Amino acid sequence: MASDINMDTAAGKAGKAGFVAQMLSGHSAVGLAVGALMYILCLSGTLMVFHEEFARWEQPEVPEFAGSAAPAAVARAAEEGLARTDDVPHHYYVSLPHASMPRLGVSLDGEASWYADADGNLTTPVHHPWTEFLEGLHYYLHLPTTLGLTVVGILGAMLVGLVISGLLAHPRIFRDAFAMRLKGNKQLAEADLHNRLSVWGAPFHILVALTGAAIGLASVLSYFAATTYLDGDMEGFYEPVFGSDPAENMTPAPMPDVAAAMGNFSTAHEGLTPTYIIMHEPGTLGQSAFILAQHPARLIYGDNYYFDGAGNLTGTLGHADGPAGQQIIASAYTVHFGSFGGLPVKIIYGILGLAISIVSATGVNIWLIKRREKGRPAPRLELAWAATIWGTPLALAFCMVLPSVLAVEGTLLNAMFWLCLLVLVSISFAFTDRAAFSRLLRGVTGLMIIAAVLIKWGTYMGEVNSPVAVALNVVFLGAALAFLWAGWPVRARAQMVASAAE
Amino acid sequence: MPHLSPVLVLLGLALALSGVLVLRYTWGRKGVRSRMEVSAGWGLIAVSFVPWIMASTGDWGAALALAAFMTIGVGFITYAALRQPAGRKARAPREARTSTPEKSPINWKAGGRRVFTFLLAGPLAGVAALTLSLWLYGAMAHSEPTLRLFAILFAFPLIWAVLSIFATYDMPVIKRGGIVVLSGVLGALGTQFLV
Structure with missing residues (x-):
């Protein structure tokens, strides 16, 4: 039986229209205030979903494991890595080969790091400057750590607000969920793109924004909560979920028996995938160690399996079977980055991440078009916005090339990204045709990606051990062709001629 | 997988x-x-x-x-x-018909209102959300600890988001400011009461 939906009363309609206009005003205000940074964050976040693949692409020569590493090889790599420093590392990481990162490696406090071969001999230093640059951009916007995390967290909170106000500001957003009119009026096309991608991606947008905001704002929150209620004990704030490090005792002691721990773990937990061994102050009496293992078909990033000096398993942290609050917090990272379902989920996250980047871009586009329609065009702002939208992928591609060609990396590479963006925004004012300027940026981005692939290909010709690196080359070339197609001047000129003829 | x-x-x-x-x-x-x-x-x-x-x-x-x-x-x-079939050609935007953008004198009042709105939706709403979250954290002192941590971690950005919507809502500045400031005061008083 079909029942008709009643028409609203005139008064109700007027009230609703007022509410919608007021909500839309707020939506626009926040969107404009944070538009550029939000777009950069969304685009870098989309790429960050594939950060493991990018790391493999940057060092395609590193040997990869078909399965897990032998416990003896892991122990050897761990011993050899620790022998390379005179200091006691606060945290010592041994990354174990698994599906998305099939490489064995060690890292001293996340700074000096090496990969190891199948026998556990350390080989190449870990060196993926572009992936690290990308991580720095998305996590911190290249600002100092805590400040950057907080700024990114604030943007996450603003994005949550934008999603909520966007849904409230468009009462027909669900009814029009299938309308996609891209080939007519420009404003309608931008609005359709903005609203359709917003509505179908809404659950993803809210989850990603909320988890990102929670992760980003946790530092500020923990400081104030600890100061107010816990006598400044910030570790105590996180302790219910993440536990705490044991008391420091720097008296030398043998390193824990990693091989025995690996053997005991695989016997006791056959279905789990160990991804890391993490040691706190190894080689001291105060040391502690655990195996971080992924649980299949779970959203949690993993659970800690602690072991003693002899390699006997002593207990878990409880992410897998602890209270609901602990399980949810332990799932925030995987939900944010889409690392819970292998490549298929990563691809879906990539598509939805691209969608939210488009939503960020079209939101400001709509505002600019409306200004034009009202007879108040802002041509400089339009050019600057075009420079931001198309300049960001160009700057990202530029930073892909720099480490290989000029050995630029670290802080300098971060600076080059922002400098490139600043230059593009500055030179945009010299252009009068925004469409031509955008096409130029797209074309150059395509060429830059091709250059990055060719340089990488040329550097590692015949030494590639990573199938993912080969696949990514193909994906990059496909993206480059798409950019070149979108920036091709002849086609655009033909269109202009056709338009003029009309 | x-x-x-x-x-x-x-x-x-x-x-x-x-x-x-x-x-x-x-x-x-x-x-x-x-x-x-x-x-x-x-x-x-x-x-x-x-x-x-x-x-x-x-x-x-x-x-x-x-x-x-x-x-x-x-x-x-x-x-x-x-x-979708090719649509009709879009109407030429008004800018194409007017050669140069209109220049209007600087509206200081509107500019000031924008700055105030930005401060209200950003730092002020953030402080208000923080005090309310701290109040919640204190109020949940006897709850299950991980649930308490989860609640505050997610409540903070969520409250900030909601307050930023109120802060930018198209209504008198006094009302908007009042909602944000009152929320902050309420959170601070509640927290003070629990400490």
Whole structure:
């Protein structure tokens, strides 16, 4: 039986229209205030979903494991890595080969790091400057750590607000969920793109924004909560979920028996995938160690399996079977980055991440078009916005090339990204045709990606051990062709001629 | 990725697809819309979560179901965009007809209001959200500790987001400012009371 939906009363309609206009005003205000940074964050976040693949692409020569590493090889790599420093590392990481990162490696406090071969001999230093640059951009916007995390967290909170106000500001957003009119009026096309991608991606947008905001704002929150209620004990704030490090005792002691721990773990937990061994102050009496293992078909990033000096398993942290609050917090990272379902989920996250980047871009586009329609065009702002939208992928591609060609990396590479963006925004004012300027940026981005692939290909010709690196080359070339197609001047000129003829 | 029963996965996909098709049918019709059809569409989408959850575990299955549903939706609008015939040429924007952008004198009052709105939605709403979150944290002192931590971690950005909506809502500045400031004062007093 079909029942008709009643028409609203005139008064109700007027009230609703007022509410919608007021909500839309707020939506626009926040969107404009944070538009550029939000777009950069969304685009870098989309790429960050594939950060493991990018790391493999940057060092395609590193040997990869078909399965897990032998416990003896892991122990050897761990011993050899620790022998390379005179200091006691606060945290010592041994990354174990698994599906998305099939490489064995060690890292001293996340700074000096090496990969190891199948026998556990350390080989190449870990060196993926572009992936690290990308991580720095998305996590911190290249600002100092805590400040950057907080700024990114604030943007996450603003994005949550934008999603909520966007849904409230468009009462027909669900009814029009299938309308996609891209080939007519420009404003309608931008609005359709903005609203359709917003509505179908809404659950993803809210989850990603909320988890990102929670992760980003946790530092500020923990400081104030600890100061107010816990006598400044910030570790105590996180302790219910993440536990705490044991008391420091720097008296030398043998390193824990990693091989025995690996053997005991695989016997006791056959279905789990160990991804890391993490040691706190190894080689001291105060040391502690655990195996971080992924649980299949779970959203949690993993659970800690602690072991003693002899390699006997002593207990878990409880992410897998602890209270609901602990399980949810332990799932925030995987939900944010889409690392819970292998490549298929990563691809879906990539598509939805691209969608939210488009939503960020079209939101400001709509505002600019409306200004034009009202007879108040802002041509400089339009050019600057075009420079931001198309300049960001160009700057990202530029930073892909720099480490290989000029050995630029670290802080300098971060600076080059922002400098490139600043230059593009500055030179945009010299252009009068925004469409031509955008096409130029797209074309150059395509060429830059091709250059990055060719340089990488040329550097590692015949030494590639990573199938993912080969696949990514193909994906990059496909993206480059798409950019070149979108920036091709002849086609655009033909269109202009056709338009003029009309 | 763990092994999933193909039958259950296909069933989940089919249910989600059917739900989206029903919604497309009912929302695509001009004039009369059926509340029952809309409910049926959403109902099918909701039921599509069951096979996914049966195929794996609760949280993971639900996440996959959500991802599948959104992908189907994005697939539909991509298809709609691709099959759309070329539209009529858009009306020339007004800017094309006026040679130069209009220049108006600087409106200091409007500028000041914008700065105030920015401060209200950003730092002031943030401080208010922080005090309210701290109040919540204190009030949950006897709750299960991980639930307490989860509540404050997610409440802080959520409250900030809601306050930023109020701060930018198109209503008198006094009202907007009042809501944000009162929230902050309430949170601070509540926190002070619990410390």
